[in-house]
Amino acid sequence: MTQPLSLILDGDPGTDDLLAWMWVLALPHRARVLGITTVNGNVTLDRTTANALSFLDHVGATDIPVHAGAKAPLGKDEPPPGDGAFAESGLGDLVLAPSLRHAASPDAIGWMAQALRSCPPRTVTFVATGPLTNLALLRQRAPDAYARIARIVAMGGSFAPLPPNFVRRGNVTPFAEFNFWMDAAAAQSVLNGGVPVLLAPADVTHQLISNPARMAAARALPRFGREVALMLNAPYHLDKPKFHTDGAFLHDPTVVAGLFYPEFFETLRAQTHIVQEGTGIGAGLLLPDGAGSVEVMVRVKDTNAFYDRLFGDLAGHYTDGQHS
Secondary structure, three states: OOOOEEEEEEEOOOHHHHHHHHHHHOOOOOEEEEEEEEOOOOOOHHHHHHHHHHHHHHHOOOOOOEEEOOOOOOOOOOOOOOOOOOOOOOOOOOOOOOOOOOOOEOOHHHHHHHHHHHOOOOOEEEEEOOOOHHHHHHHHHOHHHHOOEEEEEEEOOOOOOOOOOOOOOOOOOOOOOHHHHHOHHHHHHHHOOOOOEEEEOHHHHOOOEEOHHHHHHHHOOOOOHHHHHHHHHOOHHHHHHHHOOOOEEOOOHHHHHHHHOHHHEEEEEEEEEEOOOOOOOOOEEEEEOOOOOEEEEEEEOOHHHHHHHHHHHHHHHEEOOEEO
């Protein structure tokens, strides 16, 4: 049996970050989580860190350390004002009890460097579901540690008009997806930083819609069904007016599927560029290149199989009253 992948989960929870992490934790035979690093994004750093701790308490994974990272995008001292899209908590209608625990450290970048240096080279994979600020800072401050990363799997960016109505290229501006818009400089740095990247842009996440049948399947899970349903539905009020869809798009969990179930996707190897300024800041440009270091997920082969695997993994691990 192959050894589980060593992972660091980096994100800005956010409901879809938490659902992605929940999926990772449902695969203990395939994933060993070294720690979680938080970043400003959906909400401020103190909130994303508190949400991570509350989530770990809720699912019974309190042994995983949480390290607080960047409170603002690269080159900025303060974060931009939040838009309140997912309420003050960043979790929409999902309510988690406040954790009595605290972050293991306020220095995610230092911890990431230490963790990478203490593991054999190219054995640690990052699952990045928020702005890429922490990873860009790691590349700046500890390039030797950054070079030891095996792979980065990230959700972010958009490269073409988005389904289902194909009238805009981004979900936060007409041109840009939220994570890359929030810190375009970090995205540009990481995508061109020499470490292999598997990228799930909005182009592919918009092919995964949590329609009523899938919402019903989520609610029917033996444990945490209500929470999963709330996580799936959280962006619906944002997606509906912009894209006229019959459900919410599924963003961050897509990278978990790309990592563990690559057979679900068609990908394209490419060079990428992220626009740094102007009205198109955060927009992505893609040049197909068989020698490029970024593998871009471009199509979901079978959306029903994707959701069946997600719900099957969650049901298999989070059983009534115990963890398998």
